[in-house]
Amino acid sequence: MTRTPVKVLYIDDEENNLIAFKASFRRQYEIYTAKSAAEGLKVLENLPVEVIIADQKMPETTGVEFFKSITHSYPDPIRILLTGYTDIAALADAINHGDIYRYITKPWNDLELHNSIKNAYDAYRSKIDLRNKVKELEKTNDELNRFIYSISHELRAPLVSVIGIVNLVKMEGLYHSSGEYWELIESCSSKLDYYIQKTLQYYKNNKTVTDKAEINFKKLVDEIIEVYAYNNRDTQFKIDIKQDDVFIGDAFRIEVILGNLISNAIKYQKSDEREKIVEIAISANKFSAEIAITDNGLGILNEHLEKIFTQFFKSKNNQGSGLGLFIVKEALNKINGKISVSSNLDYGTTFKINIPNGI
Amino acid sequence: MVPPSKLTSQMAFKVDRPLRVMLIDDNIIDLKINSKIIGISKLFDDIILCQSGEEAINYFKSRYDETDQLPQLILLDIQMPEMDGFEFLECYKELPEKLKTNTIIAMLSSTLDFGDTKKAEANPYVIKLLKKPLFITHLQSIFNENFIVGK
Numbered sequence: 320m321t322r323t324p325v326k327v328l329y330i331d332d333e334e335n336n337l338i339a340f341k342a343s344f345r346r347q348y349e350i351y352t353a354k355s356a357a358e359g360l361k362v363l364e365n366l367p368v369e370v371i372i373a374d375q376k377m378p379e380t381t382g383v384e385f386f387k388s389i390t391h392s393y394p395d396p397i398r399i400l401l402t403g404y405t406d407i408a409a410l411a412d413a414i415n416h417g418d419i420y421r422y423i424t425k426p427w428n429d430l431e432l433h434n435s436i437k438n439a440y441d442a443y444r445s446k447i448d449l450r451n452k453v454k455e456l457e458k459t460n461d462e463l464n465r466f467i468y469s470i471s472h473e474l475r476a477p478l479v480s481v482i483g484i485v486n487l488v489k490m491e492g493l494y495h496s497s498g499e500y501w502e503l504i505e506s507c508s509s510k511l512d513y514y515i516q517k518t519l520q521y522y523k524n525n526k527t528v529t530d531k532a533e534i535n536f537k538k539l540v541d542e543i544i545e546v547y548a549y550n551n552r553d554t555q556f557k558i559d560i561k562q563d564d565v566f567i568g569d570a571f572r573i574e575v576i577l578g579n580l581i582s583n584a585i586k587y588q589k590s591d592e593r594e595k596i597v598e599i600a601i602s603a604n605k606f607s608a609e610i611a612i613t614d615n616g617l618g619i620l621n622e623h624l625e626k627i628f629t630q631f632f633k634s635k636n637n638q639g640s641g642l643g644l645f646i647v648k649e650a651l652n653k654i655n656g657k658i659s660v661s662s663n664l665d666y667g668t669t670f671k672i673n674i675p676n677g678i
Numbered sequence: 679m680v681p682p683s684k685l686t687s688q689m690a691f692k693v694d695r696p697l698r699v700m701l702i703d704d705n706i707i708d709l710k711i712n713s714k715i716i717g718i719s720k721l722f723d724d725i726i727l728c729q730s731g732e733e734a735i736n737y738f739k740s741r742y743d744e745t746d747q748l749p750q751l752i753l754l755d756i757q758m759p760e761m762d763g764f765e766f767l768e769c770y771k772e773l774p775e776k777l778k779t780n781t782i783i784a785m786l787s788s789t790l791d792f793g794d795t796k797k798a799e800a801n802p803y804v805i806k807l808l809k810k811p812l813f814i815t816h817l818q819s820i821f822n823e824n825f826i827v828g829k
Contacts, residue, residue, distance in 0.1 A: 472757050472789065476705065476810075479788040483711040483811030490718050490814070519790055530792075571792050 324349045325440045326366060330359040330385065331374040331401070336425075340372075343429050348436065356380035356388070363389065368396050370439045372432075374425075375402035375409050383409055386417035394418075395446065397439035399432075401425055467522045475515050481508045517642040520575050524650045531677055532570040536560050536601045536608065539574060540581075547582040554585050554595040562603040567677040572650040577610070579643040580670050584614035586639075589665070592616070608674045615667040624660060693750050693780070694828040696723035700749035702734045702766065703786075704758040712753065712786070712812050719814045721821050722751075731758060731766035738770075738777050750780055750825065753808070756787040756794055763787070767801055782824055784808050 327348045329340050337352040344350060351366065353359035355377060362368065373382035380388070386398050400413050403425040413419040420442060421435045485505045488494050494501050537560045544556055584597040598613040619627060619634075626632045628648040631641035651658055655675055662668040699722040703709050706729070713725045726749055728734040734752070741747045756763035763785055770778070785798045788810040798807040805824065808816055 475790070476757065476788045477707075479810045480705070480707050480711060483708070483715075486811055486813070487711060487714050487718075490715070516790060574792075 325370060325436065326351065326368045327370045327372065327436060328353065328359060328362050328366075328368040328396070329372045330354075330356065330377070330382070332377040333374070336374070344433070344436070347433065356385040359385065360389070363393050363396075368393075369443045370399065370436055371396045372399045372401055372436075375400055375413075381409070383413045383417045383419075386413070386419060390416075390418060395443065397443045397446075399423060399435055399439060401427065463522070464526070467519060470515060470519060475512070478508055478512055478515070482512065514640055514642075517640050517646065520579075520646050521642060521649070524572060524575065524646060524653060529569045529654065530571055531567055534566045534568045534570060534573055534603075534608075536562050536566070536603055539577065540599055540601070543574070543578050543581050547578070547585055554588065554597055557596060557598040559599070560601045560603075562601065562608075564603065564605040564676070565678060566603045566608060568608075568674060569654050569677075572654050573674065575650050576647050576656070576672065576674075577612075579647045580612045580672075583639075583643060584612055584616065584668075587668075588614065588616040603676070605676055605678060607676050608672075610672040610674070611669060612672075613667060613669040618664040618666055618668055619660070619662040620664055621662075624662060627660070628658075690822075690824050690826045692828050693825045697825075697827070698722060698724040698726060698747070698749040698751075700726040700728060700734060700737070700752045701786075702728045702731060702752060702758075702763075703755040704729055705755070708755070708810070715812050715814060716817065719817055721817060731761035731763070731769065734766065735769050735773070738773055742774070742777065745777065745780070748777060748781060750782070751820070752781060752783045753786040753812075754783055754804075756785060756789055756798075764797065764801075767803055770803060778803075784820055786810060786812060 325348050327344070328351045329337060330353045331337055331340075332354055334354065337354070341350055341352065351362045351368065353362055356373075356379065359371070359373070363371075371386075373385055375382040382400050382402070386400070397420045398418060399421045400409075400417070400419050401423050402409060410422055413422060420439050423432060423435060481504070485494075485501060485508065488501055540558060540560065548554060548556070581597065581599065588595045592615065594615070596615045598611070600611045600613075602609045623632075623634055627644050630645045632645075633639050633641040648658065650656075651672065651674075657673045659671045660668065661671075699716055701709055701712055701716075703712070709727050709729070713727060716722055716725055726737065728737060738748065754763045754766060758766075761769070767783070770783070782805050783803045784805055785807045786809075787794065787807065789795075789807075795807050798804050806820060808820070
């Protein structure tokens with residue numbers, strides 16, 4: 320395998336050392352030498368050097384000073400410091416500020432220096448490889464984000480038109496004009512919309528960026544109920560919100576969490592229940608928000624309680640996507656929240672959440 | 679200076695019939711659906727349909743001497759080719775004051791993007807972001823909050 324030799328820059332004010340270095344290593348490496356920091360910088364400006372070796376003791380600029388000066392302008396090359404005697408102060412300074420990979424004492428041992436250069440080059444490669452991987456990942460992430468955006472807009476827009484048409488059909492009194500066909504179209508399109516919304520929530524939650532904002536729980540809960548109870552007028556809401564302090568949190572995730580839990584509480588009611596009740600109690604102070612959402616609905620089987628937060632778990636009686644509570648759990652993980660659930664089959668379910676105040 | 683529409687978002691202002699609403703949407707199907715819904719609502723007497731932001735801006739510019747032809751409410755889509763809803767608002771801002779005094783804008787979009795909602799609500803001309811599909815009740819509440827019909 321042919322490989323371009325490693326490019327090494329060696330800076331030393333003693334010309335004899337430069338000559339000796341070249342003599343020892345010119346077969347293995349592509350060597351550039353400089354008699355001062357200023358000269359060394361010129362080489363860096365013109366060549367992609369991979370390993371830099373600098374002598375500590377030089378007039379004008381010392382090795383460490385030189386390394387410090389190029390931390391930002393040339394962060395990639397791996398640095399090796401050479402010094403004639405054990406200078407503890409220089410050593411400490413080098414480690415703390417110069418981003419030095421190795422410290423080698425003069426006169427150097429050819430084998431030791433050779434190994435150091437080899438290792439330094441490996442370190443250089445892995446640094447560059449890592450950066451390329453990160454770039455690749457960023458690109459993939461970016462594509463994923465654009466994909467989400469296109470789901471949100473391109474896929475959902477025509478679907479929402481379909482839902483709009485069904486609403487028109489209802490308004491014009493044609494809903495029952497073709498047997499149950501309109502009803503079926505409506506239920507299919509709202510299911511599809513539900514999946515699109517959940518998919519979006521899932522991906523958005525996966526993005527690490529948290530968007531801190533002031534949360535007004537009263538307003539938020541009102542908005543959520545307005546959205547989810549729109550097609551369900553027979554559920555009673557008992558809302559008890561105590562918020563005395565400013566609450567700072569991740570607005571998107573908190574909305575997702577409350578939205579999923581409240582819509583579940585509305586959805587999983589007993590169809591023959593006369594008094595469908597959803598209770599929402601929130602108490603927020605400067606440390607955290609305690610939220611309890613209780614319904615008197617179907618309840619959850621004991622053996623299902625552990626599984627409800629796992630992805631794609633669905634109970635066979637209920638039509639869910641198996642994503643809602645999974646997203647709730649994931650979103651809570653991102654904002655250091657906690658959730659617990661207790662349930663009695665046929666009597667209802669309570670979800671309790673704790674979200675720290677990011678004030 | 680507070681733009682007129684922000685002022686009116688806090689208090690309703692008096693309007694006289696005929697009332698006009700302008701729909702700006704690149705999607706013909708949505709234009710059709712939403713004008714039907716507005717028709718059923720009986721809230722407005724005239725519906726102006728524009729398939730692009732440019733068309734809407736031109737409509738405004740060409741009515742400089744017939745401001746009675748201008749809409750009291752604009753329902754503005756966000757996602758549109760070339761000039762999107764937010765870009766429309768930038769162009770709208772540049773229109774002469776005279777053309778804007780009696781008009782308020784609500785955005786109407788199928789977006790689920792939190793950012794869009796924030797951006798819309800931060801715009802001084804926008805009173806609300808409505809989500810598609812449009813519901814008569816939502817239109818009605820915007821109407822009641824912002825207009826008092828004279829005669």
